[in-house]
Amino acid sequence: MPHAPTPLALVATAVALASHTAFASEPPPRSLSAENTIHAASAPAVTYRLTLETPADAPPRVAVTLRFAADPDGRTTLALEPSWGGFDNDGRDVSDLVVAGADGTPLAATRSEPWAWELAAPAGQELTARYIIAPTSAPTDVPNGNDYRTRLTDSLFQSIGHFSLLMPEHVADEKASRFSIDFDGFDRAGWSVLSSWGPGNGPFDRELGSSEFRHTMILAAKTEAARMHRRRVMDREIGFAIVGSDWGFTDDAFIDLATRIIALERDFFDDHTDPWFLVTVTPEGGRATQNSFSLGGTGLLDCFALYCNTGLSLDAGSPFLAQVKFLLAHEYFHTWNGTKMRPTDGSEKDGGFGVMWFSEGFTNFYARALLHRAGLIDDAAFAEKLNEALAGYDANPFRNAENATIKSKFWTDPNVGQLPYQRGDLAAVVIDAKIREKSGGARSLDHVMRDLVAKAASDPDMHATAILDALAAEVDADTAAWLRPVLIDGKDVPLPTSLERPKLRLVAKRVQTFDPGLDREASMKSGEVTGVRDGGAAHRAGLRNGQRLRAFTIAPGADRTTPPRAKVEIDADGAPRTIEYDAISEPKDVRAYEPA
């Protein structure tokens, strides 16, 4: 599902001049497998042991041992997720793989894909596979978004199961299986472990779909690399792993804020049932500046993982405070909209881009609304966040793209990547207002959300059609008629000229937004300048379709008034030439909500 990496270096991500430069970069929510069909008394289908090895003459490494029964068809495949979070899996986490039969006889495993190994073994034979996760070095490629890949240093091991945990494919094909996992050797070396499974070494044991299992986050570290904390909300435990020490906030300040937001969202759904939840915070992409910063995260198994610039003061008046609140509120809302309830467009295993208007857009709507209702942001911050979505939407060249376009360009075009967030958020604003209007204030979108989540308790997969039907049932006929054209086909969201909560009115504004002026993705893929728009910034700077492309970078502006700068190296008549220009659009008219 995530897109292949581009062949040329891409330095910067999008910068919307009209608004903050922060945006959440994350994989779309996944659809996890449904009913648990496993007998409770059965043995785990796979047991995993992760052992920290600290040889005297080499850096620490992690040995992974898994035990499982061979594939009934006699050919067993062990595989990682082929791609996840915008990365094709090159299998770098698996070194020195050895597979042995029940009597210890080694079995030859052939690597059939960068992420897959095959071997012959009698049906059902008990097999043991062992491999090494080797120390990682700083990435040489620049990821287009957060780097979710495994990190292993002298004092830190951070890994998401998609990349690092081999799974027998016949187990992965099951709807759900029993998995067990434990951690060994970490405490002896002075490392602490927090994972999706709970605090400490385990063993832990659960029935999960394979996709859920692969959403496992593991964070183990010495104190100097990451600090581990445990807190309670209504007698339920929450773990925090804070990596690095240059954050600009104290651990307590961050934990207090996160705990408060987790509690308020649990209150919203009246759901304080989860015995364990993990929050990880990882430095990514250097230090934030006043006007250029990147905060992002992703929802994992009983965990959300934040990846942020450092230097994020959470003091009152800090420009980062509201952004961190939004990020926390957004990520934790996925506990329900994405995990307990798994929106899907039915097209693929992983949720699908055709339902992101709901899984991401409605999540943004609620992040803002719940923070505002709890008094964690004021009316001005509410309006600013709403206007960020609105300005981005109005100026988005893909504003009317249908969901198929979102699928093809989500990872490579920042405007497309933001579209489902913007479209769904703005639609939720109107739908909420319409439900309140029709019911005379007795009902709101809150009721629909809670009803859907309640329904998901028995069948977590929630098809986009069922969501649309639930919304249509609560609104007037005119509103019901545009839901599908807007949310599926990409027609404009019919925004009201005023809002009630808080009281805001719609006005016109003029902005310039990030725009490289050509098809950056296609250009970088083909190595040839492609899709130059007549009169756009690239065209004015002298770029033309067909020019040979040598390198293409976009550096973000140093502050909000400085536009992102594109630097393009081309071959022109056999000679290298560098063309630079401001990667911004012509001034565009957008709308904004202002206090009434």
Ligand SMILES: [Zn+2]
């Ligand atoms: Zn999200």
